[in-house]
Each structure stands twice: as structure tokens, then as C-alpha cells.
Amino acid sequence: MSKRGRARGKVRLDAGSRSENNYLVKIGASTGRGIRSPDTERLRRDLHTYMAKRGLRSTEQRRLIIDTFFDAGEHITIEGLLKQVRAVDSRVGYATVYRTMKLLTESGVVQEHKFGDGFTRYELADDESHHDHLICLECGKITEFEEPLIEELQDRVANRYGFQVKQHKHELYGVCADCQKRQSSKRKSR
């Protein structure tokens, strides 16, 4: 009865013990050009404004967590983030990471994703150009895609029902090209 041995309230977050793949591929719409990365300068400003407005404080831990997150690849998990943070300051508690990511989420600077592997993943918000995800069920690779026509049709659907969309989730789950190749070659060799 244990996929990972973890005592309650003891060690917690032995980061990396579960296969927590975190590939990332970014490909833009029909053209194939890369998806533009979010404007981190603006996001940092937004966050600063948000915090100032409610008297929230800039602590050493927050700065470390936020900087680490901004530098880290996207779709990072709490575990992955804490691991990186603790490489710099081992005394940071995981509650602080949770609380900081919650703050970032509430400020609108990051977006939470639950892709169904049990880990909440975080990525920088990007208001300008929305992207969605292809998630490989074999290797966990997450590929981003943009398709403005889908967004448009989606808006039209919402309109039809007088529905005001605040956010959306469009995720395709399946097998990526690499894993298909891997599978077929394995089949051949048997």
C-alpha cells in the first residue's frame, strides 16, 4: 500500500521520487513558428502592483521562489519548484511555496493546470496569445499549441449561450509522435 514511502508530517516532498516528466515543446498555429514567451517584465510589474495594493510584503523567501519560478521551465510542480528553491536555501518550507504560488495565481500572474497526474502545475499567464496543450499519456510530454480559429469558434459558442468566459481549458490527451515510433519499433523487434 505504498507507491512512495512517506510518513505523515515527517519528511514530505521527497521531490523526484515519482516519475515527474516535464518536457516542453512550443509550436505555434498553422505556421509552425514558435509561440511567443510571455512578457515577464509586465508580469513582474503586475505582481508588484498587486502586492503593493494590499500591503503584502516582499520577503527573502518570496523573492527566491518567484525568481526561481520565473527562471524555471513551464508546467513546473510544487515539488520541482521546492527542490530548486531548496538548492539555494534549504530551510524554505513547502507551505511557503504553496502560499506563494497561490498568491501568484490570485494576482493573475500565473495559471494553475491540473493535467491529471495528481500534481498541480504552474505556468506564467499570457493574456495576449492563449495556448492550449497536448499531453502525452506515455511519456508525459506537454506540447503547447495555438489555434486562433478554435478560440474564435469557442467565443461564438459562449456567445450563443450568453456565457461570459473567464478562462478555459482545452487539452488533448493521447500518444505523441515519439512514443508512437517507440511503440511500433518495439512491436517489430518482438
Added chain:
Amino acid sequence: MSKRGRARGKVRLDAGSRSENNYLVKIGASTGRGIRSPDTERLRRDLHTYMAKRGLRSTEQRRLIIDTFFDAGEHITIEGLLKQVRAVDSRVGYATVYRTMKLLTESGVVQEHKFGDGFTRYELADDESHHDHLICLECGKITEFEEPLIEELQDRVANRYGFQVKQHKHELYGVCADCQKRQSSKRKSR
């Protein structure tokens, strides 16, 4: 520190204590006709075949849970289902409901949905015509919609990346027409 008072390993599942709305609206694509309900006869046959093939047994509890589920509205939760089941036979344990819904999911007869309120919801699978969801963040109403053009574009995106789609999730979160009305009238009366 308690949204709902629940002792560990004690009473569990005091169904109905959290606001667990479960409205349902079905509206078809551009035409506005209703979305066809799934072919329950076929699904029951599929399930029977699936169970027979692996020597799984038809017990009183399973029959009760399955019948109750087939009769119940869609997007039902474990809590809601157990509540209805216990109205007939109060001795049914929640582990049995979990296990039965897992069986149904694995057989491909039902689909799990996690709309983000912490409850897993279940609905009958419908291979013929896929539908997606509008989820109201205010009242929890779930509206189904069909948009074949989105499905087509989606397939095209997957193709572009050589990605083999097994399932997908397309959910729009926001405020439904009713709640928008309610909000604006409240604003007026103040």
C-alpha cells in the same frame, strides 16, 4: 479549520453538506436542437461483455449502483450517487461506489470529469457525438455543447504534430447568462 466537519475514518460522506449543484442543460451545435442522449442499451451490453470477459460478478450492490447511475442525471458525484443508493440500501459502503465507478470507467462505459470543485463527476460515455462543457463558476451549472468544427480543427492540430488523440477536454469556465442577470439586478438594487 473546517469547511465541513468530518472525522477521519468515521462518518465520511455526509452527502449534501457542501453546495454541490448539479444543474444540467444540453444544447446542440449551431442549430440549437438538443444533444442526443447516449445509447444506454448499447452501453449496458458493452459493460456486460466487459465483465463477462474477465469473470467479474454481478452483485446486488453493483446492480443497484449501476441502475441508480443510469437513471440519475449526468455529472453526478460519488456523494450524490451514494446518497441515492443508500436511500434504497443503507448498508452500501462508499468504497463499493468508488470501485464500481472505477469499473465503469475502465470498461469505457462512463467518463470521469474533474471540473475543479474537488469532486469527480461521472457521465455516460457517448462515442458517436462528443460534447464539451460550459461551467458556471457562480452557480455550478454545467451546460453541454457540441461544435463539430472545433472537433475538426482539433483533429487537424493533432495531425500537425503526429499526435494520436485518445481523449480530450474542452471546458469553458465563466458566468452563465442567469448569473449575469442576477448580478446586474443585484447591482441595481443597491
Added chain:
DNA sequence: ATTATTGCAAATATTTTGCAATAAC
């Protein structure tokens, strides 16, 4: 007679929280 299933309680596992100590303002 064999073995799948049930029901219970306990275990899991992610996230949240109470609280005393600390640090930012």
C-alpha cells in the same frame, strides 16, 4: 469449493491551516 466482492477502518497523498516565532514595514 473457489475466488470475486463487500464494508470497514486505516492508509495515501496533495493541499491547507493554526500557531508561535520571526521579519518586513
Added chain:
DNA sequence: GTTATTGCAAAATATTTGCAATAAT
């Protein structure tokens, strides 16, 4: 000096599981 923040352990909470008893085959 006030009050937000931290870190810890414990709580919360949906789901899963070990196990002995029971029931379906």
C-alpha cells in the same frame, strides 16, 4: 511597534487499499 510571513506539524479531504467476512460462480 504592528502586522504580515514563515516553518512546522497537524488537519483536511477525496480516493485507495489491506483484510476478514460474505456471496457469486
